[in-house]
Amino acid sequence: MDVVARDDTSDEALAPPLSQAVGYVVVVVVGLIIAFGMVIVTRILKRTVGEDNKKTEVFMTANRSVTRGLTSSAVISSWLWSTAMLGSSLVGYQYGVSGPFWFAAGCSPMIVFFALLGISCKRKIPEAHTLLEIVRIRY
Numbered sequence: 001m002d003v004v005a006r007d008d009t010s011d012e013a014l015a016p017p018l019s020q021a022v023g024y025v026v027v028v029v030v031g032l033i034i035a036f037g038m039v040i041v042t043r044i045l046k047r048t049v050g051e052d053n054k055k056t057e058v059f060m061t062a063n064r065s066v067t068r069g070l071t072s073s074a075v076i077s078s079w080l081w082s083t084a085m086l087g088s089s090l091v092g093y094q095y096g097v098s099g100p101f102w103f104a105a106g107c108s109p110m111i112v113f114f115a116l117l118g119i120s121c122k123r124k125i126p127e128a129h130t131l132l133e134i135v136r137i138r139y
Helices: 020-048 056-064 068-079 082-095 098-105 108-124 131-138
Strands: none
Touching: 068 108, 082 098
């Protein structure tokens, strides 16, 4: 596939600066560097901090050391997609300042319900960490 120059004088094709094989090599090499880096970081954490990721308690729940700020940012980032951001911008453009407010008001009850459900599950089954553990204990 050639890239065609877009000017009024000529329609000559531009050659790509690198071949497709070079692109694949770059992707594979960068992926391997990241993978080996994560293996090294995991081993350093195991030696210095004592985090053993082979235990499910540490792997699934980060050894119960995740703060409220990180948890709330994870919930917000998983609920707030790019389509929601673009949709709220569009509603704000069409309806003014109140548009994004009412756009967000539709999602707020679900987030509150999810928080209340999590609190009630934690009160009833404090030793459970994941949804599958709650289902296993309950049923």
